[in-house]
Amino acid sequence: MHCGCPGRRETTTSRRGFLKNASAGFGWLALGGLLHDPAFAGDPQSLTTHLVPRAKNVIFCFMDGGPSHVDTFDPKPMLKQLEGKAIGEDAVSKRSQSAASRVWLGSPWEFRQRGNSGLWVSDLFPRIAEVADELCVVRSMLGELPLHGQQNLLLHTGRIVGQAPSLGAWVSYGLGSENKNLPGYVVLNNDWVPNGGLENFGSSFLPASHQATTLRPTGTPVDNIAASDSPERQQFKLNLLREQDREFALRTDDTDAIESAIANYETAFRMQSTIPEIADISHEPQHIQQLYGIDSADEHQRLYALQALRARRLVEAGVRFVEITCPSFDGNNSPWDQHGLLKQNHEKNARVTEQSVAALIIDLKQRGLLDETIVVWAGEMGRTPHTPSVTPTCGRDHHVNGYSIFMAGGGFRCGMAFGRTDEFGNSVVENQVDIHDIHATILHQLGVDHERLTFRYGGRDQRLTDVHGRVLHEILG
């Protein structure tokens, strides 16, 4: 898995070396005759994994903005009992927007034990509650700073400052793609840029082919994927170009680069049909569409349902890592960021997303795909169990000092809750988990040792988990 090249310079070398080894002049093959396409493959030397993989794919439902843990998966009756009481100096933390004078705020939603497992899920998530027995909830997440940009980058790249590849890029780099006409990492997003920037989806120092390809719910699904020509005309042009480029390649010293660029045209040609095919869900049976909520009256829910269903189709087609972002409905690009109007807007966010998330789990399971697909549900933070003052429109602020996320499928233990926060959900008291641990565990399930998946850059072997990360065997089946 180790790339073995010190810094950027040798990226070129290894590409050349690889093309020499693997292609045997594939650039000259006729259109459609290409079977070997390195463009989306990961490290070519070795696509065998470190460990026996439990899962093949990841679907990451990113709950951007930070859903409240004490209103979803971490019941805290004390908050109701002491509602309106000042939290005091002891409850203040730099990992939380806190001050001694703030007051506890009880949850507006009832919590119940669900399924056979008795996992606690609040009434905010009635559909997710129905699949409670599939969930592996971690209630003891600890972040670094209560800020969207930093936490987004931490969640995605393992560093609060970013400047490192996204988890999806690492997975793509480490495992390659099972489908040569599809990228290894796809983000289902609606063109908005999350806090922290597009870097959240980037490949940083990894080769650019591992950065996320963004699929939009409306309009052209992927940039430039709609052919500007009819297939016949495009084929005609590509034939012309191939002849033209071949002559050029012979006049240069870097034939490999030109050949590779020619090959990219062949791949691009095929992507133009593959990607729209996958994006098109119209042939999915009616009951499946309904399961996801494609028929919803709410436009945002329809968009999210469409993306969730596409996520399943992408995974089926061999994409390694799919991320779904939440639709933004009021110009806020952190949809779950309810500093005010907690009840109203958390309910709206829940309505938009939770049915589709539950549907994804059900659908994957009935297709036998849940075992090999890790579904991750996580925001970049939780929300404060306290508020400046209890009012009808009050909300909860940024909190990374203990919050909840869940995994489903992919060999994670199901129907369990791991880790514990204090009686207010204000700090972690048992089994503290950080993002690096989650990253390490996800990679582990994919058969990858997070300490051995490295890329030489800036003079050292970089890895997703930097110098951190522990595989959480306690939550693995």
Place this chain on the structure above:
Amino acid sequence: MSLTAVLWMGWVSMSTATAAEELDFFESRIRPILIQHCYECHSSASDEVGGGLLLDHRAGWQAGGDSGVALVSGSPQESLLIKALKQESSEMPPAGKLPDDVIADFERWILGGAVDPRDQPLSAAEAAAESWRSRLAERRQWWSLQPPKSVAPPELNGERWSREPVDRFVWSALQQARLGPAAPAEADVLLRRLSFVLTGLPPTSEQVFAFSPAFHKHPDQALEQLVDELLDSPHFGERIARHWMDVVRYTDTYGYEWDIPARGSWQYRDYLIRAFNADVGFDQLVREQIAGDLLAEPRINVQEQFNESLIGPMFYHLGEHRHGSSLDFNGIHQEMINNKIDAFSKAFLGMTVACARCHDHKLDAISQADYYALAGVFMTPRWTARSIDAPGKHAAEIAELRQLRTQIQQQLGEFWTAADGPLSSGTDLRQWAFAHRDLFATATPEQVAFPFLKLVSQTQGVAPGDLSSLPPELASVDHSASKIWQQLVTSWKSVNAQRQSANASAFTSLSAFVKPGFPDGWVTEGDGILHGYVVNGTPLISLEGATLIASFLPRGYHTHALSSKLPGAVRLPAAAQFSQSHVSVQLSGGEWAGYRSIPQNAFLSEGPAFFDPLADPVWTTFSATLLKNGVTRVLAEITTASLNSNFPPRTGVARSGSVTLADQDEGYDKRSWLSITGIVAHDAGGIPLDTLPQFSALYDTDTDSLPATDAEYWQRLCDWQRGAIRRWGKQESQPGDVPLLNWMLTTGLLSNDASLIPQAAELVKQYRQAESRITFPRTANSMDERGVSSVNYRLNIRGNVDDEGAAVPRNFLEVFRGNHGVAEAAGSGRLELAAYLSSHDNPQTARVFVNRVWQWMFGTGLVATPSDFGQLGDRPSHPELLDWLAIQFMNEGWSTRKLIRRLALSETFRQSGLVDHAAAERDPENRLLHHYPTRRLEAEAIRDSLLAVSGRLDRQLYGRPINPPRGSEDTTKRLFTGPLDSLGRRSLYMEMSIMEPPKFLVGFNLPDLKLPVGRRDVTNVPAQALILLNDPLVVQLAEFWGTRLVDDDSPDCEQRVRTMFIRALGRLPGDRELKRLTSAVQRFAKTGSVTADSVMTDKAAWSELAHVFFNTKEFIYYR
């Protein structure tokens, strides 16, 4: 018997002479090696002691480590230490095996009894210092830290390659490798290469036609002519500027959550373009970027009247700025500092100082202390906006405005003094007052109108609110006038006395602006302040509408006194230097002027508080009480919008009430103003009380006589007002006159109607014309260290921001100590740093820069890692050539242009891309330069070529960034979409937003904007094919070209295809190509169901062919 005892006995039983010898051997041969190679992991300074073994004192190795006893005295064979050094067991030291003679010394030492006088373990600090000192001594021997060596170019005999020294170095290295250079490139290849390398644009058809014949006739002459022509092109500056922008992480925004515009960034981009076009010496550019605000003789752009040097420090501001103050989110601030240090050290030094944030550099001569010493240098100045207009830029207009203002005042003074009307007599005033009583129906005792109100209402015995219903003819009773008067006088005198005394006891006046100037330690900026001092009553001339004057100004500073386009900033001394715990400033302002306090130089604190333009002056308190919880410095400033370094603020920030700046507003060209009319210092809370001076001329009279009648009362009011007018006409206004005059102006007692006072109206018209000639200021984020004291930065232990160690004295890197005066400097030391870096004494600056230029010219530098000349970087392929170039460069005035010319004309550069087998085999990386490599165009050059070839390129230089086309807008982040072709402007003018950089460019490896990048990646991915096949911009430009093609004067298809080759690829087609593409266009026409004859006019067909050209690999590569 324990091992220790055995060893100790061995030591004591030696003869004294032997012991001394052994001791000497240890000190000279063993200890230095231990310090240098072992202490880092095996001493108390180690973060984690390797294998549990301490080698920093005797008992340490005697106790041994996890693997057991480290050495057996007298028996090297049994000693694990020797095995490790020989790399037989573990491999120590990890950086590489020590020389055999050193290992032999260790064996000898152990054999001799392992004498070791080190009784006590060192403290962590001692061990670290000792270990660092010895490592530094070794590391300073590194090649790139040595001054460039003057080496004569090798001598060759009679070869073409012997003319240019550069070539002789290259040739002789090739010879040594038994290789030779490639054959010279053909004319068309050379033209295209030079055009892209020097301007980033393809050659024009005219150049293609002209160059080849000229080259065949006189190759050297033609080439020189071409190179000079390209160097003279303004696009040369754009090209080199864009390269440098990568190095300094150029952005137009600050990224993070709100992507706030980076004020003046584009000014810095244009500064670079101008500088490279004008061939400003690189030493000067170094001085300007590091300390442009401190240069004794700044570089003035005479033509456009601004200070170029002051733009340089924008270099520091680039990169990401996260919002929020350092106080709220410790950690973020330090990340930003890290980015600044990273950019500085990579750009100018080719060193990676940022790596030393958490620990001494693992391999290079950079300690952790160096990092924090440098942080102190950079964090001493204020990071703030500067006005970069040249002093006196608007001197003529300012003088004219001043003169007109005086004339207007004279005219109006005469007019108002002589005017008939309500102020003619007490009776007239009384009549006016009753007619206009609703104007002062709600006056408070503090307001000018109050005596009017009192008299009108109380003489009638009615409540003020009922005044408007009272007919004027009913008002004529005298009996209460004197009583009212008495009350007013008494109450005013008592209030005035009380307040004066309260003010005197609680506040120390620092300035009431009786004279121009600010107190010591206060720093000002901008023409608004320079020309903003006024005496009481100075009229603020109306710049629009039918009125003549807008108001009368109180004594003090008003940035808009002459024009609200003039910028102004007032910077307070650091809070720690306040004479008392608070300083309060009497402030007003408007149109996005504001003030803010900045703790610890937070780069993007969420200020400022904006003024409400409608509010009266307010005493605003700046407080030293913020100096707690580790905050050691608070800097406050009051600025107009143009001098606010964080303007425009993030979207949605309200000014006052709910007035917000429109999302679309980028904050350019804003009229804005601020006024400062008093400064006091105080220890207790509160603000100075208003002593109501406007009434002093009315109540504080020498005589105690009271007005006896209503008429006398009115006459006094009338005299009070006339007095103010008279004094004003003579420019002798008193402090209390200003509110009085302003009240008269707003109530209409003073006529302000242009149509009624034609002489004044004419002057006001001239005033407005002169004011309109004043341009909006140029400002840019830069630095200002006037009036600030130096900062030493605290070391963060292991880089942990919550674990602060001792403050590290400001300094430049220890390895260069003794060569510069940074530590001794009175200010930040930036000026001294800049002087050293731009001198011949610094080994790095010139060498790092010439290497960059080499890379820009040849694709790879002589050092392939242009921003890292350290251990982790590459070694130079031609060290002597690199040194020769650096020395030559400095000797030729650090001229980038001369350097580039020299390289462009070299035989090395003129080579073709033909590689022979031996060369490909022996030097596949082409480090010896045996041919010119095929290079892919950078993202910008690809897009610019599309524009140039299609005919859409707008060659205009400079200007504000242009929004790139976007899939969707996010107005709250100011991510707006622009026209698909960005108006045909070159790519470097597109807005480089950190949050969402132009997608087209990103597709072709535009680097991560917030990081300094020495060398761009070149990837080759299908998304690039998709862009060129389907991106609407490419399709649109193909159509643009196709549409223009059908109007050319080509007689037939073949001829037109030839012109397309020349335009797109800079060459004529071969026969086969010509045939292929000519028949293609006929085919395109056919599929478009057009008859064969009309192919020549078929726009669609030619657009298709244009599209094919854009998609050829040759279009995006040059060789």
